[in-house]
Amino acid sequence: MMIFFLSTQSLLDVLSGTENILKWLSGIPMQQVEISAVSVGQALDTIQQNANAAKRKNFERQLDRIVTTVRSNQGVIPFYEDAAPVWADLQARTLEYKRADGSTTELSHTSRMVVATALKRGATFVESSQPYHAAIPGLTIVSP
Amino acid sequence: MDVNFLSAVRCLPSLRRVPELEMALSELLTKTSGEAPLTIKSVRDKFTTVNRLVKSGRIQVVKGPPGEETIIVSVKDLAAIIRAASASLSFTDALAIAGFEPTGHRLLQSEGFKRDDTLVLDSAEDKESAEKVAVAV
Numbered sequence: 001m002m003i004f005f006l007s008t009q010s011l012l013d014v015l016s017g018t019e020n021i022l023k024w025l026s027g028i029p030m031q032q033v034e035i036s037a038v039s040v041g042q043a044l045d046t047i048q049q050n051a052n053a054a055k056r057k058n059f060e061r062q063l064d065r066i067v068t069t070v071r072s073n074q075g076v077i078p079f080y081e082d083a084a085p086v087w088a089d090l091q092a093r094t095l096e097y098k099r100a101d102g103s104t105t106e107l108s109h110t111s112r113m114v115v116a117t118a119l120k121r122g123a124t125f126v127e128s129s130q131p132y133h134a135a136i137p138g139l140t141i142v143s144p
Numbered sequence: 145m146d147v148n149f150l151s152a153v154r155c156l157p158s159l160r161r162v163p164e165l166e167m168a169l170s171e172l173l174t175k176t177s178g179e180a181p182l183t184i185k186s187v188r189d190k191f192t193t194v195n196r197l198v199k200s201g202r203i204q205v206v207k208g209p210p211g212e213e214t215i216i217v218s219v220k221d222l223a224a225i226i227r228a229a230s231a232s233l234s235f236t237d238a239l240a241i242a243g244f245e246p247t248g249h250r251l252l253q254s255e256g257f258k259r260d261d262t263l264v265l266d267s268a269e270d271k272e273s274a275e276k277v278a279v280a281v
Contacts, residue, residue: 009253014239017246022236030151030238046251058247065244069235072148097255106257 024144
């Protein structure tokens with residue numbers, strides 16, 4: 001069974017209802033979708049940076065519904081020991097990340113943990129096209 | 145409606161033999177409700193409560209011989225069960241069943257990479273300096 005592993009930004013895009021990713025996910029069986037527990041933390045961290053308490057509460061409630069849905073198929077994957085060497089290898093690389101505004105930076109430590117988990121799962125990583133994808137051999141990408 | 149229940153229902157049609165299907169369904173319903181099946185008397189005495197629970201998405205099981213239990217379910221949930229059993233549940237279908245509503249506000253994950261190996265070296269050097277000071281004292 002092919003596994004589709006959402007990046008943290010893809011998870012946040014599901015949360016907001018971004019058309020492309022929701023349309024794509026409407027053709028994917030629920031048991032084939034996985035996320036990293038690290039992404040759940042990153043998403044909550046991003047939500048907490050929002051100054052509007054009412055919006056924050058709604059973001060958290062809707063995120064919980066997404067996570068509950070993924071969890072119902074044991075699809076929330078912790079960062080296990082076997083992904084640690086993969087992460088260490090990724091840490092040694094220059095992984096360029098393009099922000100929404102077009103500027104570039106490097107992929108964060110925590111996002112590298114997410115990518116390492118996807119690699120270890122042998123999953124297809126779901127993320128919009130990024131420069132760093134080409135720098136990781138064996139990483140299969142789908143960009144809805 | 146419980147997403148776990150719907151997910152499990154999807155696997156039931158693969159059980160071709162009727163007694164096995166009935167047994168599996170009975171077990172699944174009992175497991176999902178998390179409670180012992182109701183007696184006819186308790187349903188009669190507390191029908192308002194039972195009806196409210198059913199409307200909130202909790203299927204109620206009424207005690208009976210194995211395979212002959214009665215279930216009380218809303219039309220809405222029955223439709224969800226039929227959908228789940230007859231078709232592969234997509235991720236967005238599952239989200240809708242779970243009550244997910246998109247927020248409409250896009251959040252962006254902040255990225256950035258800062259090597260912290262210098263911090264490790266600094267702290268090791270600090271420790272070394274502290275030990276030297278302690279020896280000197």
